[in-house]
Amino acid sequence: MKHLFFGAVVVVLVSSFCGAFGGPSCPQIVQELTPCVTFMQGKDPSPLCCEGLKHLSDTVKTKDDRVQACNCAKDALSHFKYDPNRIPLLPKLCGINISLPPITPDTDCNNW
Numbered sequence: 001m002k003h004l005f006f007g008a009v010v011v012v013l014v015s016s017f018c019g020a021f022g023g024p025s026c027p028q029i030v031q032e033l034t035p036c037v038t039f040m041q042g043k044d045p046s047p048l049c050c051e052g053l054k055h056l057s058d059t060v061k062t063k064d065d066r067v068q069a070c071n072c073a074k075d076a077l078s079h080f081k082y083d084p085n086r087i088p089l090l091p092k093l094c095g096i097n098i099s100l101p102p103i104t105p106d107t108d109c110n111n112w
Contacts (some may be wrong), residue, residue, distance in 0.1 A: 007010055023065030024056065026072040032056050033073060039090060040082035043110030050094035057091075057098045070101065 024032070032052030039045040074075045077084075084102040093097045101112050 006076070007029060023060045026068075026075075027072070029056065029069050029072045030076045036090060037080055037082065039093075040077075040084075040086050042083065042086075044065070045093050046092060049090070050096070053090060053094050054096050054100075057096050066112050067109045070103060070107065070112050074103050074105065074107055074109060078105060 007088065032055055035046050035048035035052055039049055060066055068108075084104045084107075087100050089103050091100055101107060101109075103109075
């Protein structure tokens with residue numbers, strides 16, 4: 001319940017920062033990735049995390065989509081303490097063939 005409440009708060013916060021684009025909306029991205037925060041804090045990825053990541057990999061198709069999704073995730077992650085170096089490990093652990101950058105406040109999402 002705590003994660004659900006915290007996830008809802010993050011959705012509200014991030015939705016105010018993110019604009020509209022062709023891929024999933026910023027609130028959708030946050031909703032899909034919220035279950036992954038515990039992984040980025042040192043735990044194993046949950047099935048919900050992997051399901052969300054799979055859904056995003058299916059819907060984020062263009063370079064513009066990737067840049068916007070990265071910027072949205074960067075804004076959302078600014079509210080958490082996490083290890084950015086765990087982010088690129090997630091696709092392999094979830095069995096998903098995508099590449100993710102280690103997202104930090106300094107990440108240039110245009111390079112993804």
